[in-house]
Amino acid sequence: MSAKNDDHDPHSLSFAEAVRRVGAAITPVSGFEQLALREALDRVLHEDVVSPLDVPGHANSAMDGYALRAADLPADGERELSVIGTVFAGHPFAGTVEAGQAVRIMTGAMLPAGADTVVKQEDTQKRGEQVVVGTGHKPGANVRLPGEDIRRGAVVLARGRRLTPADLGLLASLGIPEVKVFRRPRVAFFSTGDELRSLGQPLGEGQIYDSNRYTLHGMLTRLGVEVIDMGVVPDDRDAVREAFRTATASADMLITSGGVSVGEADFVKETLQALGQVNFWKVAMKPGKPLAFGHLGNTVFFGLPGNPVSAMATFYQVVQPSLLRLAGEQPPERLRITVTCAERLKKAPGRLDFQRGVLSRDEHGQLVVRAAGLQGSHVLSGMSRANCFIVLPAAAGNIEAGSPVDVEPFAAFM
Ligand code: AMP
Numbered sequence: 001m002s003a004k005n006d007d008h009d010p011h012s013l014s015f016a017e018a019v020r021r022v023g024a025a026i027t028p029v030s031g032f033e034q035l036a037l038r039e040a041l042d043r044v045l046h047e048d049v050v051s052p053l054d055v056p057g058h059a060n061s062a063m064d065g066y067a068l069r070a071a072d073l074p075a076d077g078e079r080e081l082s083v084i085g086t087v088f089a090g091h092p093f094a095g096t097v098e099a100g101q102a103v104r105i106m107t108g109a110m111l112p113a114g115a116d117t118v119v120k121q122e123d124t125q126k127r128g129e130q131v132v133v134g135t136g137h138k139p140g141a142n143v144r145l146p147g148e149d150i151r152r153g154a155v156v157l158a159r160g161r162r163l164t165p166a167d168l169g170l171l172a173s174l175g176i177p178e179v180k181v182f183r184r185p186r187v188a189f190f191s192t193g194d195e196l197r198s199l200g201q202p203l204g205e206g207q208i209y210d211s212n213r214y215t216l217h218g219m220l221t222r223l224g225v226e227v228i229d230m231g232v233v234p235d236d237r238d239a240v241r242e243a244f245r246t247a248t249a250s251a252d253m254l255i256t257s258g259g260v261s262v263g264e265a266d267f268v269k270e271t272l273q274a275l276g277q278v279n280f281w282k283v284a285m286k287p288g289k290p291l292a293f294g295h296l297g298n299t300v301f302f303g304l305p306g307n308p309v310s311a312m313a314t315f316y317q318v319v320q321p322s323l324l325r326l327a328g329e330q331p332p333e334r335l336r337i338t339v340t341c342a343e344r345l346k347k348a349p350g351r352l353d354f355q356r357g358v359l360s361r362d363e364h365g366q367l368v369v370r371a372a373g374l375q376g377s378h379v380l381s382g383m384s385r386a387n388c389f390i391v392l393p394a395a396a397g398n399i400e401a402g403s404p405v406d407v408e409p410f411a412a413f414m
């Protein structure tokens with residue numbers, strides 16, 4: 001293999017091993033808070049929620065129709081039953097349905113004593129005070145049984161669950177007004193680089209605006225963590241150390257960007273080594289080979305590469321799952337789908353590649369993916385245009401048009 005077409009680095013950790021190590025090294029933050037149900041949306045349950053009730057709490061009708069005894073269903077022909085009343089949802093029927101009787105019943109209304117079956121209105125005929133029922137009805141039909149949805153004492157939502165709108169409704173249906181959730185992790189971040197200017201400052205020669213703090217702010221905010229933006233730190237050993245110390249005093253996680261390459265002014269890895277422990281600092285992924293991970297006391301540390309696309313890709317692929325773990329969640333497996341690649345993609349074997357793609361349907365309605373413009377790790381416009389990562393295995397070389405490829409739709413995790 002020529003050096004040019006091979007991207008293999010014996011000092012890099014495989015992506016899978018990096019993810020495994022990070023997963024093994026991170027435990028949830030300690031501390032919880034008790035929140036009213038509405039405030040608990042998107043928060044992570046600190047303890048199992050056990051149902052205090054059967055749901056439904058009582059047998060009720062799934063249809064508008066007539067409640068009757070199964071024994072009164074005719075084997076052939078039809079049967080006339082006397083209608084002795086009407087029962088609405090929320091207004092239980094006082095009497096009992098005896099043989100030869102029926103009660104008109106609305107959806108959700110409690111099944112009257114004596115009745116065990118509901119025949120829906122469209123299958124009956126009203127004849128004065130009588131209702132006529134034919135054949136073909138099953139005993140017990142159209143009845144929702146107590147505890148059919150949820151049994152009292154059952155775990156309805158487990159510790160580690162991030163609460164969705166459906167979950168809030170589920171908890172409300174059980175009469176649960178408050179839940180215990182993990183406190184939000186505090187995440188500090190800063191950018192390193194003498195060339196970086198913050199918005200509002202004039203750009204001198206060779207200087208650029210710091211974009212990573214904005215992408216990080218956005219990505220972190222979406223995850224519901226408390227963000228601490230520490231600004232830009234110059235390429236200076238003491239300044240980097242000082243910033244590390246400040247962050248570890250208050251943050252559960254510190255994320256830096258830049259300064260992890262092998263360049264002379266790259267003090268991040270050195271500082272991690274001096275003040276904490278380096279777990280790894282190179283991963284065989286693209287973009288993003290320099291990616292440092294370690295601990296500073298109790299603070300989890302990630303040193304992201306400075307290139308804007310690398311910083312985002314490493315965040316989404318490695319930092320995000322670990323941040324979910326820190327927040328108390330069991331990170332769900334990320335949705336990957338196999339689609340046809342509509343064009344040729346350039347790739348050298350050696351690193352797992354997360355190219356930026358645009359997923360769409362072709363004229364036959366089939367899902368296809370194309371590259372979202374230039375794939376350089378500094379091309380933020382491509383990342384902005386993309387709606388998925390195209391995940392290409394480490395060993396793969398160029399991908400020919402028409403080949404199947406795996407994609408991760410951004411909508412599933414961003
Ligand atoms: P580094 O990892 O510090 O060697 O940076 C790699 C590349 O990313 C260089 O071109 C940097 O100028 C650029 N870069 C580093 N940090 C940022 C940032 N916060 N915003 C935009 N570009 C950056």
Ligand code: MG
Binds near residue numbers: 193258259306
């Ligand atoms: Mg730098």
